Amino acid sequence: MPHCIIEYSATLDGDIFTSKVYQGALDSMLFEPDGSDIKVRALSYNSYIVGGCKTDFVHVTVRILFGRSLLQKTVLSKSIQAKLSELDLVSCSITIEVVDIERSSYLKWLV
Template identity: 35%
Template sequence: MPHFIIECSKNIIEIKTPDEIMQQVYNAAEESNLFAEGDIKVRIKPYDFYNNGNQKADFIHIFGYILQGRTVEQKANLTKRIVERVEAMFADVPIISMNIDDFEKETYCKHS
């Protein structure tokens, strides 16, 4: 169920491959023990065009979408774990951030 969408400046995928980046996010999420094995989905969207405070600074932002039911502490730990993993890969990238949003169980539907 959990979806992690990595948005980044295009330069990021020239430093590390998209597969390397996505795998590190996947590994960090899996190591949190919050999700069933095989349920984690990760995608990446590099941008050619962006404006960060009127600068062209490289950035990585990860949007996490998970089913409701985790505590604030669990979500904070997950965020910290993923950001630390990404920071280890990109020490020189000035903007690395993440947020988590909850899906409501009652309004989530997928084809199965």
């Protein structure tokens, strides 16, 4: 079910992040074993400031349905971190956050 949203500076190649984040979410073992419920998308930014200057960044937001424990959320973020750390990024700020989605207001349908 997770929605993994990768935001990154446009000077980086976004295609390198999607498979790493997908694999990190899959490796956490918190979702379907075949990964069929993991959704990953990436957005690049041309306009940004990090710490007062234009430094490369990657920020991953993982939105999951409410109900996971703090330990499970930590496992998820660390699993994604492990995959992203395999990349040869230099002078780049990398952050990951796991955010709860309220079950009562979340809607999904297939058309």
